[in-house]
Amino acid sequence: MISDFQPSKETQTMRAGPSQEDIRRHNLGALLRHVHLGGPISRAELTSRMGLNRSTIMALTSDLTAAGLVREELPRETGRAGRPSLVVRPESARVYVFAFDVGPDRLAVARVGLGGVILDRREAARTRGPFELEEIVGALSGFARQMRRRTRADTVCVGVAAAVSGGVRKGDGVVRFGPNLLAEEVPFGEELGRRLGLGLPVSVGNDANLGALAEHSRGVGVNVRDLIYLHGDVGIGGGIIAGGHLLGGHDGYGGEVGHMVVNPGGRACGCGSHGCLEAEVGERALLELAGRYGEGQQGRDAVRAVVEAADRGDIVAQEALARVGDWLGLGVANLVNVFNPEMVVFGGMLREVYLSTAAQVRSRLATNAMAPQRERLRLRTSALGDAATLVGAAELAFAHVLADPLEVLARVTG
Amino acid sequence: MISDFQPSKETQTMRAGPSQEDIRRHNLGALLRHVHLGGPISRAELTSRMGLNRSTIMALTSDLTAAGLVREELPRETGRAGRPSLVVRPESARVYVFAFDVGPDRLAVARVGLGGVILDRREAARTRGPFELEEIVGALSGFARQMRRRTRADTVCVGVAAAVSGGVRKGDGVVRFGPNLLAEEVPFGEELGRRLGLGLPVSVGNDANLGALAEHSRGVGVNVRDLIYLHGDVGIGGGIIAGGHLLGGHDGYGGEVGHMVVNPGGRACGCGSHGCLEAEVGERALLELAGRYGEGQQGRDAVRAVVEAADRGDIVAQEALARVGDWLGLGVANLVNVFNPEMVVFGGMLREVYLSTAAQVRSRLATNAMAPQRERLRLRTSALGDAATLVGAAELAFAHVLADPLEVLARVTG
Numbered sequence: 001m002i003s004d005f006q007p008s009k010e011t012q013t014m015r016a017g018p019s020q021e022d023i024r025r026h027n028l029g030a031l032l033r034h035v036h037l038g039g040p041i042s043r044a045e046l047t048s049r050m051g052l053n054r055s056t057i058m059a060l061t062s063d064l065t066a067a068g069l070v071r072e073e074l075p076r077e078t079g080r081a082g083r084p085s086l087v088v089r090p091e092s093a094r095v096y097v098f099a100f101d102v103g104p105d106r107l108a109v110a111r112v113g114l115g116g117v118i119l120d121r122r123e124a125a126r127t128r129g130p131f132e133l134e135e136i137v138g139a140l141s142g143f144a145r146q147m148r149r150r151t152r153a154d155t156v157c158v159g160v161a162a163a164v165s166g167g168v169r170k171g172d173g174v175v176r177f178g179p180n181l182l183a184e185e186v187p188f189g190e191e192l193g194r195r196l197g198l199g200l201p202v203s204v205g206n207d208a209n210l211g212a213l214a215e216h217s218r219g220v221g222v223n224v225r226d227l228i229y230l231h232g233d234v235g236i237g238g239g240i241i242a243g244g245h246l247l248g249g250h251d252g253y254g255g256e257v258g259h260m261v262v263n264p265g266g267r268a269c270g271c272g273s274h275g276c277l278e279a280e281v282g283e284r285a286l287l288e289l290a291g292r293y294g295e296g297q298q299g300r301d302a303v304r305a306v307v308e309a310a311d312r313g314d315i316v317a318q319e320a321l322a323r324v325g326d327w328l329g330l331g332v333a334n335l336v337n338v339f340n341p342e343m344v345v346f347g348g349m350l351r352e353v354y355l356s357t358a359a360q361v362r363s364r365l366a367t368n369a370m371a372p373q374r375e376r377l378r379l380r381t382s383a384l385g386d387a388a389t390l391v392g393a394a395e396l397a398f399a400h401v402l403a404d405p406l407e408v409l410a411r412v413t414g
Numbered sequence: 415m416i417s418d419f420q421p422s423k424e425t426q427t428m429r430a431g432p433s434q435e436d437i438r439r440h441n442l443g444a445l446l447r448h449v450h451l452g453g454p455i456s457r458a459e460l461t462s463r464m465g466l467n468r469s470t471i472m473a474l475t476s477d478l479t480a481a482g483l484v485r486e487e488l489p490r491e492t493g494r495a496g497r498p499s500l501v502v503r504p505e506s507a508r509v510y511v512f513a514f515d516v517g518p519d520r521l522a523v524a525r526v527g528l529g530g531v532i533l534d535r536r537e538a539a540r541t542r543g544p545f546e547l548e549e550i551v552g553a554l555s556g557f558a559r560q561m562r563r564r565t566r567a568d569t570v571c572v573g574v575a576a577a578v579s580g581g582v583r584k585g586d587g588v589v590r591f592g593p594n595l596l597a598e599e600v601p602f603g604e605e606l607g608r609r610l611g612l613g614l615p616v617s618v619g620n621d622a623n624l625g626a627l628a629e630h631s632r633g634v635g636v637n638v639r640d641l642i643y644l645h646g647d648v649g650i651g652g653g654i655i656a657g658g659h660l661l662g663g664h665d666g667y668g669g670e671v672g673h674m675v676v677n678p679g680g681r682a683c684g685c686g687s688h689g690c691l692e693a694e695v696g697e698r699a700l701l702e703l704a705g706r707y708g709e710g711q712q713g714r715d716a717v718r719a720v721v722e723a724a725d726r727g728d729i730v731a732q733e734a735l736a737r738v739g740d741w742l743g744l745g746v747a748n749l750v751n752v753f754n755p756e757m758v759v760f761g762g763m764l765r766e767v768y769l770s771t772a773a774q775v776r777s778r779l780a781t782n783a784m785a786p787q788r789e790r791l792r793l794r795t796s797a798l799g800d801a802a803t804l805v806g807a808a809e810l811a812f813a814h815v816l817a818d819p820l821e822v823l824a825r826v827t828g
Contacts, residue, residue, distance in 0.1 A: 016464040017440040023431035030430060050430040167786055176786040226664040238752070242661050242668070249754025250640040253787050254656075259751040261744060261782055263678060273782045330675060337673040338652070338752070340663025368675055368687045372581055372590040373667050 027052065028405045031060045035070055035090045036115055036402065037217060042075065044085035061088050067409045068156070069095055069114065069401075090115035094155050095409075097397035098147075100140050100162035100192070101390045103207065104128055104180045104234045105299045107136065109143040111151075112394035114158075114401075116218055118387075120147045128234075128298070131175075131183035133191055141195040158412050159397035161203040162192060163210040163389040165233055170252030173204035179270035180234040200412070203396050207231060208347075209255055210392025211382070212239025213246055215345050217395050219383035226341045229382075230257065230332075231389070232350030234299075235270065236278040239392075242339065258282070262330050280327035283349060289320035303349045307356050325357025329364025336369040336377060347382035354381060441466065443816045445474045449484055449504045450529055450816065451631060456489065458499035475502050481823045482570075483509055483528065483815075504529035508569050509823075511811035512561075514554050514576035514606070515804045517621065518542055518594045518648045519713045521550065523557040525565075526808035528572075528815075530632055532801075534561045542648075542712070545589075545597035547605055555609040572826050573811035575617040576606060577624040577803040579647055584666030587618035593684035594648040614826070617810050621645060622761075623669055624806025625796070626653025627660055629759050631809050633797035640755045643796075644671065644746075645803070646764030648713075649684065650692040656753065672696070676744050694741035697763060703734035717763045721770050739771025743778025750783040750791060761796035768795060 018026065030050060034041055041049075047057050064070045072086040092113030101108040105128065111120040122143040126136075140162075148157075166178025173189020175181075193202040205213075212221075212229035221227040227241040238257030240247040247254040258278035259271050266275030267285060279285060283303060287293040290306045297305060309317035332344055346354035354361060358379070365374050382388050401408045432440065444464060448455055455463075461471050478484045486500040506527030515522040519542065525534040536557040540550075554576075562571075580592020587603020589595070603618040610616070619627075626643035629635040635643075641655040652671030654661040661668040672692035673685050680689025681699060693699060697717060701707040704720045711719060723731035746758055760768035768775060772793070779788050796802050815822045 016444060016466045017437035018431065026431040052430045167784070169786070177784060226668075240752075242656055242663075243659055245657055245659065247656050247753070249656075249787075250756040251754055251786065251790060253754040253784070254640075254752070256751045256754070256784060256787065259782075259784055260748045262675070264676070264744065271784055330678060334674045334748075335752075337670045338654075338668070338749075339661070340665055340667040340670070342664040368673075370581070370591060370667070370670060370673055370685055372583070372665065373663075373670065376665060 025404050025407075027056070027060055028063060029402045031057070031088075032064060032069060032090075032405050033402050035088055036398065039115060040087050040089040042085040042087050043072075046088065061086075064088075064405060067406055068413075069405055069409060092117045093119070093152075095158055095401075096151075096155060097159040097161065097394055098144050098157060098196070098198075099390050099393035099397055100160075101207065101393060102126075102136060102140075102162065102164045102181065102188075103389070104165055107139055107143075108390055109140055109147070110390050110394065111144075111147045112391075112397075114398070116391070116394065120150065121390075122147070129182065131178065131181050131186060133186055133188065137188070137191050137195045140192060141197075144196055156409070156412055157198060157200065158401050158408055159203070159399075160193070160196065160198065160200050161205065161210075161393045161397035162189070163205055163207040163393040164188060165207045165235070165237065167253045167256065168204045168206050170248060173202060175204070176253070177271075203399070205393065205396055206237060206239070206253075206255065207233070207389040207392075208237025209239040209246060209248075210396060211237075211347050211384075211388040212241055212255070212345075212392070213395050214384050214388045214392035215347070215382060216241050216246075218391060219388065220345055220380045221343055224343045226339065227343045227345060228257075228335055228339060228341045229345045229347055229388075230350050232282070232346075232348040232353060234283050236282055236331075236350070238335075240339065240341075257331065257335060260331060260334060262327055262334070277327065277331040281324050281331065281350075281353070286320055286324050286353070289323055290317050291320075300349055300352075303352055307352050310356060321353070321356050322360055324353060325360030326364060328353065328357060329361035330368060332361055332379075333364050333368035333374075336365065336373050340373050341377065343378045343380055345380050345382055347384075347388050348386075351381045351385070354379070439818050439821075441470070442474055442477060442819045445471070445502075446478060446483060446504075446819050447816050449502055450812065453529060454501050454503040456499040456501050457486075460502065475500075478502075478819060481820055482827075483819055483823060506531040507533070507566075509572055509815075510565075510569060511573040511575065511808055512558050512571060512610070512612075513804050513807035513811055514574075515621065515807060516540075516550060516554075516576065516578045516595065516602075517803070518579055521553055521557075522804055523554055523561070524804050524808065525558075525561045526805075526811075528812070530805070530808065534564065535804075536561070543596065545592065545595050545600060547600055547602065551602070551605050551609045554606060555611075558610055570823070570826055571612055571614065572815050572822055573617070573813075574607070574610060574612065574614050575619065575624075575807045575811035576603065577619055577621040577807040578602060579621045579649070579651065581667045581670065582618045582620050584662060587616060589618070590667070591685075617813070619807065619810050620651060620653070620667075620669065621647070621803040621806075622651025623653040623660060623662075624810060625651075625761050625798075625802040626655055626669070626759075626806070627809050628798050628802045628806035629761070629796060630655050630660075632805060633802065634759055634794045635757055638757045640753065641757045641759060642671075642749055642753060642755045643759045643761055643802075644764050646696070646760075646762040646767060648697050650696055650745075650764070652749075654753065654755075671745065671749060674745060674748060676741055676748065691741065691745040695738050695745065695764075695767070700734055700738050700767070703737055704731045705734075714763055714766075717766055721766050724770060735767070735770050736774055738767060739774030740778060742767065742771060743775035744782060746775055746793075747778050747782035747788075750779065750787050754787045755791065757792045757794055759794050759796055761798075761802050762800075765795045765799070768793070
C-alpha cells in the first residue's frame with residue numbers, strides 16, 4: 001500500500017520526448033561513458049549493462065571506433081569456450097583533454113587521456129599574493145605548449161577545463177571572488193582560452209565542486225548519489241552532489257560551505273564576515289591556535305607539522321587540533337542535517353585534519369546531527385588526494401565529448 | 415571561447431536511451447502536465463510549447479480524452495478569423511486526489527481535482543500532545559469518506575498523499591521523527607492507506623518539502639529552479655529545490671534546515687541539540703522573548719499577537735521580533751552561501767515573522783552572505799499561505815499520474 005516519495009525527480013518536465021537522433025546521441029555518449037569511467041569492457045557486458053541488444057551495441061561501437069574514440073580488441077584470455085566477446089577500450093593515448101588547477105600555493109596542468117589516464121603533468125609552486133592574470137595564464141599555457149610538443153601527430157585535444165580556488169560565474173568562466181587567491185572579477189576562462197590558442201572553449205569550475213565531481217566519478221564516492229566533498233586548502237571549499245547532480249546554484253556559486261557561520265562573533269574571515277567555517281577551521285586558525293602562525297612556514301607542510309607535533313605529544317598542537325576538529329564537526333553536523341548525505345569526503349588539508357580529529361567530528365555529529373540523518377552516514381578521506389581537483393577539471397573537460405561524442409570529434413578534427 | 419560549466423547535469427547517465435513506448439508515455443505525461451499546471455490551453459499552443467507537430471499533439475490529446483483525463487472544446491471567443499484551435503482542459507471535476515496535512519495544531523484534508531482545483535476541504539484543530547496514530551488516521555479517513563459520499567458516480571480518485579510535520583523515510587512512509595508532533599517511528603502511510611481502503615498507495619512527504627514543491631509548481635516560485643522554502647509552524651522546516659529537483663537526501667530527510675546550529679550553546683531544541691535555527695526562531699523562542707510563553711495562547715494566533723503588539727509599539731514584542739529576525743537572517747545567510755538560491759520563500763508563521771523583521775534579515779544577509787551569492791537573490795513570502803503544504807501533498811499524489819497517465823488510469827478504473 002505504500003509507494004515512494006520520489007523527491008529527486010525533475011519537478012517540471014514539460015518538454016517533448018527525444019527524437020531518434022537524440023537517442024542515438026544519448027546512447028553513443030552512454031557507451032563512451034562506460035568505457036571512459038569503467039575502463040575496457042566487453043561488448044557482451046555493455047549489452048547487459050546498457051539494456052540494448054547486440055546489434056545496437058555493435059553499431060554504436062563501430063561509430064565510436066570510426067571516430068577514433070575507442071578501439072575493439074580480442075581479449076587476452078577468456079577462460080571460456082566459444083567465440084570471445086570483443087573488448088572495447090578508450091583511445092587514451094590519442095584523445096585527450098587539458099586540465100588546469102589554480103590554487104593558492106600551486107599551479108598544475110595535466111594532459112589526461114580518455115579513460116582518465118594522466119598522460120603528462122606539470123606543477124609549479126605559486127607564491128601567495130595578488131592574482132596576476134597574465135603571469136598565471138602565461139605559465140599555464142606555457143606548460144600546455146611544452147606538453148603538446150611531446151605528443152604524436154595523430155593525437156587530438158577535445159576539451160579544456162580549469163579548477164580555480166574561488167567562485168566562478170556560470171556561463172562565462174569569470175572568477176567573481178577568490179579571497180585566498182586574492183582574485184576578484186577576473187576573466188580567467190576567456191584569457192586562458194585566448195593564450196592557449198587551441199580554438200577550444202575553456203570550462204572553469206570551483207576547485208571543491210570539481211573535487212566532488214572527481215571523487216564521485218573516480219574516487220571514494222562512485223555510485224554515491226548524495227555526497228559532500230569538503231576541500232581544505234588555505235580556506236575551506238565544498239562540492240555537493242545531490243541526487244546524482246552537482247549542486248551549482250542559480251549563478252554557479254553553490255557549495256560555499258566554508259562561509260557558513262558556525263560561530264557567530266568568532267574569528268574574522270577573509271570574506272568580511274566572522275565565525276565562518278573557513279575562519280574557524282582553515283589553515284590560519286589551526287596555525288594560530290598552535291602558536292605557529294607567521295613562523296615562515298605555511299601551506300600543507302605547516303599543517304602537517306602541527307599534526308606531527310600533536311602525534312609526538314605537543315599539548316598546544318593537540319589542543320589546536322581538538323578545537324579545529326570541534327568546529328569542523330559542527331559544520332559537518334549542520335550539512336548532514338540540511339542534506340542527509342550518504343557520504344562526507346574530506347580532501348586537501350582537511351584529509352590530515354580529519355584523520356587527527358575524527359573523535360571530535362564524531363562527537364559533534366552525535367550531539368548536533370539528528371539520528372536518522374546520520375545513522376547511515378559514511379565519513380571518508382579523499383581517494384584521489386591532491387589530484388582530486390585536477391581530475392575533476394579533466395572530467396569537466398570531457399563532459400562535452402560524453403554529451404555528444406561524434407559532433408565534438410568532428411568539430412575538433414574538422 | 416567560453417562555454418558553460420553545467421553543474422546540474424546528471425553526472426553518471428550510463429543507461430540506454432528510451433524506447434518508443436517510453437517516449438509516448440513521456441509525451442502523454444508532459445502534455446497532461448501542461449494542462450494540469452497551466453490550465454486550459456489550445457492545441458496550437460501545445461504544439462509550439464512542446465515542440466511536437468500537430469498530428470502528434472492530436473494523437474496525444476485523443477488518448478488523454480479517451481481516458482477521461484482531459485476534454486477538448488471550442489474556445490468561447492477567438493478574436494481571430496479562421497478555424498479556431500481546440501482548447502484542451504483538465505477533467506478537474508472527474509479526476510481527483512486526496513491530499514492530507516498533519517501539523518502540530520491541525521489536521522486537514524482536501525479533495526483536489528486535476529488542474530489543482532480544491533473541490534472540497536475539511537479541517538480540524540488538533541490538541542498538541544502525543545501522536546495518537548489510530549485517532550489521527552481515523553479522523554483523516556472519516557473526512558475522506560464524507561467527501562467521497564458527495565462525489566458523482568463517474569469520479570475517480572487517482573492518488574493519495576500526505577504532508578507530515580516530521581522526517582519521513584523514503585520508500586515506506588514511516589515518520590521517523592517529528593519532535594513537534596511527538597511522533598517517532600510511526601508507520602503513518604501504511605496505516606492511512608489501510609484505513610482509507612481505496613486500494614491506492616499513500617505517498618508521504620515532509621510538510622516543508624511539499625510546501626517547496628507547491629510554491630515551485632503553483633506559487634511564487636514557478637520557473638525558479640533554485641529555491642529554498644522555509645516553513646514555520648511550531649518548529650522550522652525547509653524544502654529545497656536545487657536545479658529544478660526537490661532535494662531528498664540519501665534517506666529522504668534532506669532539507670532539515672531547522673536543525674542547523676546557528677548559535678552554539680544557545681537555546682535547547684526539541685531535537686536534543688542547542689542553538690538550532692528552530693530553537694532560536696521557532697514559536698517558543700518568540701513567545702518566550704516576548705514574555706508570552708505559557709499564557710494559554712499558542713500557535714499562529716499567539717505569533718500574530720506578538721506581531722500586532724510590536725506594531726502597536728510594544729517594546730518587548732519589538733525586541734523579541736528583532737532578536738528572532740536576526741537569527742533568521744543568519745540562517746538564511748548560511749543557506750544562501752551553501753545553495754546560491756534564486757529565491758527564498760517564507761511560509762507558515764515565518765511569513766508573519768519575515769514581514770516584521772525584513773530589515774534584520776537583510777542586514778544579516780549583507781554582513782554574512784557573500785556578495786555574488788546574494789546579488790540576484792529574491793526574498794518572498796508564500797503565495798499559497800496555509801494551503802501550501804496541502805497543495806504540495808496534492809502535487810505529490812498527482813505525480814504518478816503525470817509520470818504515466820494511461821497506466822494509472824487503467825489501474826484505478828480497473
